[in-house]
Amino acid sequence: MSRVTLKDVAARAGVSYQTVSKVLNGRAQVTEETHQRIWDAVRELDYRPNISARNLRKQASNLIGYPLHYGGDDFVHPVLDAFLHSIANAAEADGFHILTFAAADPRDPSPYRELYYRNQVGGFILADVNRNDPRVEMLIEQSIPFTAFGRANDEWDYHWVDVDGRTGMRQVVEHLLAQGHERIALITWPGGSRTGSARENGYRLALQSAGLLLDAELIVRGLNAARTGREAFQQLWRLPAERRPTAVACVSDLIALGVLHAANGAGLVVGAELAITGFDDVTLTAYTQPPLTTVRQPIAEVGEATVAMVLGQILEREQPEKGILLPPQLIIRGSSMRGTAVEAAGARPST
Amino acid sequence: MSRVTLKDVAARAGVSYQTVSKVLNGRAQVTEETHQRIWDAVRELDYRPNISARNLRKQASNLIGYPLHYGGDDFVHPVLDAFLHSIANAAEADGFHILTFAAADPRDPSPYRELYYRNQVGGFILADVNRNDPRVEMLIEQSIPFTAFGRANDEWDYHWVDVDGRTGMRQVVEHLLAQGHERIALITWPGGSRTGSARENGYRLALQSAGLLLDAELIVRGLNAARTGREAFQQLWRLPAERRPTAVACVSDLIALGVLHAANGAGLVVGAELAITGFDDVTLTAYTQPPLTTVRQPIAEVGEATVAMVLGQILEREQPEKGILLPPQLIIRGSSMRGTAVEAAGARPST
DNA sequence: TGAGCTAAGGCGAACGTTCGCGCGAACGTT
DNA sequence: AACGTTCGCGCGAACGTTCGCCTTAGCTCA
Numbered sequence: 001m002s003r004v005t006l007k008d009v010a011a012r013a014g015v016s017y018q019t020v021s022k023v024l025n026g027r028a029q030v031t032e033e034t035h036q037r038i039w040d041a042v043r044e045l046d047y048r049p050n051i052s053a054r055n056l057r058k059q060a061s062n063l064i065g066y067p068l069h070y071g072g073d074d075f076v077h078p079v080l081d082a083f084l085h086s087i088a089n090a091a092e093a094d095g096f097h098i099l100t101f102a103a104a105d106p107r108d109p110s111p112y113r114e115l116y117y118r119n120q121v122g123g124f125i126l127a128d129v130n131r132n133d134p135r136v137e138m139l140i141e142q143s144i145p146f147t148a149f150g151r152a153n154d155e156w157d158y159h160w161v162d163v164d165g166r167t168g169m170r171q172v173v174e175h176l177l178a179q180g181h182e183r184i185a186l187i188t189w190p191g192g193s194r195t196g197s198a199r200e201n202g203y204r205l206a207l208q209s210a211g212l213l214l215d216a217e218l219i220v221r222g223l224n225a226a227r228t229g230r231e232a233f234q235q236l237w238r239l240p241a242e243r244r245p246t247a248v249a250c251v252s253d254l255i256a257l258g259v260l261h262a263a264n265g266a267g268l269v270v271g272a273e274l275a276i277t278g279f280d281d282v283t284l285t286a287y288t289q290p291p292l293t294t295v296r297q298p299i300a301e302v303g304e305a306t307v308a309m310v311l312g313q314i315l316e317r318e319q320p321e322k323g324i325l326l327p328p329q330l331i332i333r334g335s336s337m338r339g340t341a342v343e344a345a346g347a348r349p350s351t
Numbered sequence: 352m353s354r355v356t357l358k359d360v361a362a363r364a365g366v367s368y369q370t371v372s373k374v375l376n377g378r379a380q381v382t383e384e385t386h387q388r389i390w391d392a393v394r395e396l397d398y399r400p401n402i403s404a405r406n407l408r409k410q411a412s413n414l415i416g417y418p419l420h421y422g423g424d425d426f427v428h429p430v431l432d433a434f435l436h437s438i439a440n441a442a443e444a445d446g447f448h449i450l451t452f453a454a455a456d457p458r459d460p461s462p463y464r465e466l467y468y469r470n471q472v473g474g475f476i477l478a479d480v481n482r483n484d485p486r487v488e489m490l491i492e493q494s495i496p497f498t499a500f501g502r503a504n505d506e507w508d509y510h511w512v513d514v515d516g517r518t519g520m521r522q523v524v525e526h527l528l529a530q531g532h533e534r535i536a537l538i539t540w541p542g543g544s545r546t547g548s549a550r551e552n553g554y555r556l557a558l559q560s561a562g563l564l565l566d567a568e569l570i571v572r573g574l575n576a577a578r579t580g581r582e583a584f585q586q587l588w589r590l591p592a593e594r595r596p597t598a599v600a601c602v603s604d605l606i607a608l609g610v611l612h613a614a615n616g617a618g619l620v621v622g623a624e625l626a627i628t629g630f631d632d633v634t635l636t637a638y639t640q641p642p643l644t645t646v647r648q649p650i651a652e653v654g655e656a657t658v659a660m661v662l663g664q665i666l667e668r669e670q671p672e673k674g675i676l677l678p679p680q681l682i683i684r685g686s687s688m689r690g691t692a693v694e695a696a697g698a699r700p701s702t
Numbered sequence: 703t704g705a706g707c708t709a710a711g712g713c714g715a716a717c718g719t720t721c722g723c724g725c726g727a728a729c730g731t732t
Numbered sequence: 733a734a735c736g737t738t739c740g741c742g743c744g745a746a747c748g749t750t751c752g753c754c755t756t757a758g759c760t761c762a
Contacts (some may be wrong), residue, residue, distance in 0.1 A: 018742070029737090050469065050470045050717085052718080054745095056401070056404050075605045092452065102439040118402045120402045288639075289640060369751085372749065380710055404717090405750080408749045470718095679719070
C-alpha cells in the first residue's frame with residue numbers, strides 16, 4: 001500500500017515531518033517559500049495521508065455506519081437505495097465515507113455498539129426506524145452520535161430528518177376529492193407504524209376538511225406487500241356496490257401495485273372506473289398500466305440533511321435544530337385521472 | 352469512544368499488555384489459568400480492540416471499497432442492491448466491512464487510487480464493469496486487489512465472478528421455442544457491452560440448434576430503459592404481419608417492462624398473443640400484468656464468491672481460480688405462457 | 703552439578719499521524 | 733545597546749496495536 005509518508009515528504013522538502021503535517025492541515029506558520037517547497041514535494045512524491053494513523057491519533061473515525069436490513073424474502077426498498085447514494089455523496093464532501101454493515105436482525109443494537117466501540121465508525125445513520133426502536137434507545141442512552149431518517153416516537157429526544165407524510169397523504173386525498181371522489185379507501189400498515197399514522201392522519205384531515213365522514217370499513221390494514229393490496233381490493237369489492245370506494249389511496253407503491261394488479265385482473269379500467277394512488281415514487285411506478293399517481297419523497301435533500309446532522313454531532317459543530325421535516329411532492333399520473341387513462345398510458349413519466 | 356485498551360485489561364489480569372494481545376489473537380504461550388484471567392478481564396471490562404490502531408500496525412485495512420454509480424436519471428438497479436447486501440454479509444464473516452463510495456463518473460479511476468493509497472481500503476469489489484473498463488485497467492496495472500462482478504474483455508487477466516448469461520438466454524429462447532414460437536425477437540443493448548454479447552450469443556445458439564435462421568430485423572438495440580422496450584415494440588409492430596415476431600426476448604427486465612406496457616397499451620393479450628421475457632428477476636416483475644418470465648441471477652452466491660476472491664488476494668491466500676462462472680435460473684411466469692395468462696396473473700410469484 | 707532445553711510471558715520497537723510547547727533568529731521598540 | 737515580541741520551525745510525546753526477540757524459572761539428563 002502507500003509507502004510515501006510525511007517523513008519522505010519532509011526529507012525532500014528539507015523540513016521536519018511535523019511541519020509538513022501542519023502545512024497540509026493549514027495550521028502552518030511558514031514562509032511562502034517553504035510552503036511551496038512542501039507542496040511541491042507532496043505532488044512529486046504523490047503523498048497521501050494514512051487514514052488509520054490519522055484516525056488513531058485523533059481518536060476518531062472518518063466513517064459513518066449505515067445498516068443494511070435485508071428485506072430478504074420479497075422486496076428491496078428502492079427509496080433506501082437512493083438514500084444510500086445520497087448520503088455517500090454528502091459525506092464525501094466532508095472527507096467522510098459510509099460503512100455499510102449487514103444488520104440481520106433490525107432490532108438488535110449490538111452490531112452498532114461493536115462498530116462504535118472498536119472506533120471503526122464515528123456515528124450512524126439509520127433509515128426506516130420503527131416505533132420505539134430499540135436501536136435508537138440504545139444509541140441515545142450511550143450518547144453515540146447518530147441521525148435517523150424517520151422518528152421512533154414523539155417523546156425521545158434525538159436528531160432526525162423526516163418527510164411530512166401527513167401533508168403528502170393529505171395532498172393525495174385532496175387531489176382525489178378534486179376529481180370528484182367521495183368514497184375514498186385507505187390501505188395502510190398495521191397500527192404501530194409511526195409513518196403509517198402520519199399518512200393516516202393526512203387522510204383523516206383531508207376528509208374532515210372536506211366535511212366528509214370517515215367510514216371505518218374503507219380502511220384496510222396489512223403488511224407492506226403487493227398481496228396486501230390484492231387482498232384489500234378483494235375485500236373492498238365484496239361490499240355492496242353503493243358502499244364500494246371509487247378511489248383507493250395506499251401508503252406505499254408496493255401495496256398500490258397489488259391493488260392495480262387485482263383491479264386490472266377484475267377487468268376494471270383503472271383511472272376511469274377506479275382511482276388508485278401509491279406513495280414513495282418507486283421508479284417503476286411510472287411504467288405500470290396505467291402509470292401510478294404517487295408522492296415523491298425528496299430523497300437527495302433528506303440525505304444531505306441527515307449527513308449534515310450526524311456530522312454536526314461528530315465534529316461537535318453548532319446544531320441549528322434537532323429535527324427537520326421536509327415536504328414531499330404529489331406526482332399525478334394516469335391511475336387517478338378520470339378521462340385520460342388511455343393517453344396517459346403511452347406518455348413518458350412526468351418529472 | 353472506546354476507553355478500554357489492552358493496558359487496562361492487562362492491569363486487571365496482572366500481565367503485560369502485549370501478552371493480552373497475544374492471547375486474544377490466539378498466538379499465546381500461556382497457562383490455562385492466565386488464559387482464563389485474561390478472558391475474564393476482557394469480559395468484565397467489555398474490551399474491544401481499536402481498529403485504527405490495528406490497521407495502522409498491520410499496514411492493512413479491514414475495509415473493501417464498493418463504488419456506487421448513481422443511475423440518477425432513471426433507474427437504480429435492484430440486482431446491485433441485492434449484491435451489496437450479499438457482499439456486506441459475506442465480508443463480515445471474515446471481519447471485513449464494505450465501504451461504499453460515490454463514483455460520480457464511472458470511468459474515472461482516481462477515487463479508487465485515493466482510497467487505496469490512503470490505506471482506507473484493502474481492495475475493491477466492482478459491479479457492472481464495462482468493456483475495456485479503465486478502472487479495471489488501472490487496478491490491474493497498480494496491482495491493487497480487486498474482484499469484479501462481470502468481465503471487461505477476454506484478454507485482461509484478473510479476478511472475476513460472472514453469471515453465465517449465454518446459457519441463461521439460451522434457456523429463455525429454448526423455452527420459447529418449446530412453446531411453439533418461431534419468430535423470436537431480441538431486444539438488447541448497443542454493441543460493446545460484454546454482458547449483452549453473451550446474452551445475444553445465447554440467443555443465436557438456441558436458434559441455430561433449432562435449425563432456425565437468424566433474422567436481422569428481429570434484433571433491436573437501445574439503452575437500458577423502459578422506453579427502449581416501448582420503441583422497440585412499436586418498431587416491430589410496424590412490420591407486415593407475417594414478419595412480426597410472436598415472442599420478444601429482452602436482455603433486461605426494465606426493457607421487458609417497456610415492451611409489456613406497450614403491448615398492453617396496444618390491446619394485445621400478453622402470453623397468448625405475444626410472449627415477452629425479461630432478464631434479472633427484478634422483484635417487481637412478479638407483479639406485472641401478466642407476471643414476467645425472466646432469468647434469475649444467483650446474487651447471493653455471486654456475492655459470496657466475489658468476497659472470497661478479493662479476500663484471497665488481500666490476505667494472500669491460495670486462489671483456486673481467477674474466474675468463476677455461475678449458472679442462472681429460468682423463472683417461467685405468465686408472460687410467456689400461451690393459455691395460462693389469466694390464472695398465472697393471480698398466482699404468487701414462483702420461487 | 704552443570705549444561706541444555708522448553709514453557710511462560712516480558713520488553714522494546716514500530717506503524718504514521720497530530721498537537722502543544724519550545725527555541726533561536728530577526729525584528730521593532732525604548 | 734539592551735530588551736521584548738513575533739515569526740518560523742523543530743522536537744517530544746502519544747494514540748493502541750502487533751511482532752519478534754529476550755529473559756527467567758523449572759525441568760531433564762548425562
